[in-house]
Amino acid sequence: MLLQKKMIDKEISNLKAIDTLIRQEQPFAVYRIPGEDTPRLLTQASGSVRLLYDLKDLDGARGFVIAPFRASESCPIVLIQPEQWGQPLPLGEYAEEELEAFRLRQGRETFSEACTEEYEACFRTFIEALRSKQFDKLVLSRKSVIGQCPGFSPSAVFRAACKHYIHSYIYLCYTPRTGVWMGSTPEIILSGEKNEWSTVALAGTQPLQDGRLPQEWGEKNRQEQDYVASYIRRQLLSSGIHPTESGPYPAYAGALSHLKTSFRFTLKDNNRLGSLLELLHPTPAVCGLPKEEAYRFILDNEGYDRRYYSGFIGWLDPDGKTDLYVNLRCMHIENGQLSFYAGGGLLASSELNDEWLETEKKLQTMKRLVSMSL
Structure with missing residues (x-):
């Protein structure tokens, strides 16, 4: 009992330390990679975070990257450069009754069937x-x-999020330029070290079936995923990279599932990761095809600024381990408000109510955690 109390006290201390960093406006990032038990905490105690406006400027850089959907003066690429790689941050175990409460909450969730006028107008x-x-x-x-x-x-x-979404990349970060962002995302944009690298095509969405991955996928989901996979394949080949592929196969994403194709490859020069990221970002999983035209269409017609939603986030290190993920299933915390983000891929065959309901379910990824934590 004494040992358990000490562990709980340590966990509470760790949590308070993170909230204190936010109040003190000190740049930091804490994140947990899928498959790892313990998050890592990075802090930048001295100097200002580095601001960039071109992904190629990440060539040779090292640090925690927060990249927007579109880089601009008001929404730059931000690089936190800590004094050390990252200290482990034990957060303790959830009691079984807490896990059961989370499962029950998922089963009772209801979704708004009627979409907003703004969403319907954009959809049209x-x-x-x-x-x-x-x-x-x-x-x-x-x-x-x-x-x-x-x-x-x-x-x-x-x-x-760390305890309930074991298959996702979980992060919480703050800089004076970005504010506080947090997310639980399943989608790698670039991961690897030395001579082994990978990225994924992730698209198509279905709910889990009694907690299990669905095996039957309709034509719309498969076509949507194939667009993303074909794009990534072309982009890699255009840079002289010949990947090996596996998939598509269903993969976990919180209470949802996506179709996933994995690409593995080698790189001749690890100091040009920013240039590779420029080739990949934004993928059709968050943008569309043709890429440049779709990108401009979204900026002109979506009706709001995505900021760091659907950008990418994570640790970048050409001489060590890199883990960068597309910033999905995320929220922005600012001025006493929580802004949650979600989107869906549209094809000519898409239907309004289906797409609205998909975004409702994706928004619950973060909303249920907020409810759980209170």
Whole structure:
């Protein structure tokens, strides 16, 4: 009992330390990679975070990257450069009754069946462009804003995410330029070290079936995923990279599942990771095809600024281990409000109500954690 009390006291101390860093406006990132038990905490105690506006400027860089969907003066690429790689941050174990409460909450969740007028208007604009064959695919996203409840703790939400979403990359970070962001994302954009690297194509969405991965996938989901896989394959080959592939196969993403194709490859020069990221980002999983035209269409017609949602985030190190993930299933914490983000891939065959419900389910990835942590 004494040992258990000491572990709980240590966990509480760790959580308070994270919330204190936010109050003190000190740049930090804490993250947990899928397959690891213990998160890592990075802090930058001296100097300012590095601001970049071109992904190629990440060539040879080392640090924790927070990259937006579109880099701009108001939303730059931010690089936290800590004094050390990252100290382990034990967060303790969840009691079984807490896990059961989480499972029960998932089973009782209801979703808004009626979409907002704003979403419907955007959907009509996007679907008209798809059905007139201007694009093969477009990704339409939205955000949902709620007030911050008394007793809300970002670190407590982070702890809940680490324990409940074991297949996802979990992060919580703060810089004076970005504010506080937190997410639980399943999608790698670039991972590896030395001579072994990987990326994935992740698209198509279904709920889990009694906690298990669905094995039957319709034509719309398969076509959507194939667009992403074909794009990544072409981009890698255009740079002289010849990957080996596996998939597509269903993969976990919180209470949802996606179709996934894995690409593994070698690199001749690890100091050009920024240039490779420029080739890949944004993939059709968060943008559309043709890429440049879809990118501009989204900026002109989606109706809001995605900021760091659907950008990418994680540790970059050309001489060590790199783990960068697309910033999905995330929230921004600012001025007493929580902004949640979610999107879905549209094809010419997409239907309004289906796409709205998909975003509702994706938004629950973070919303249920906030409820759980209070």
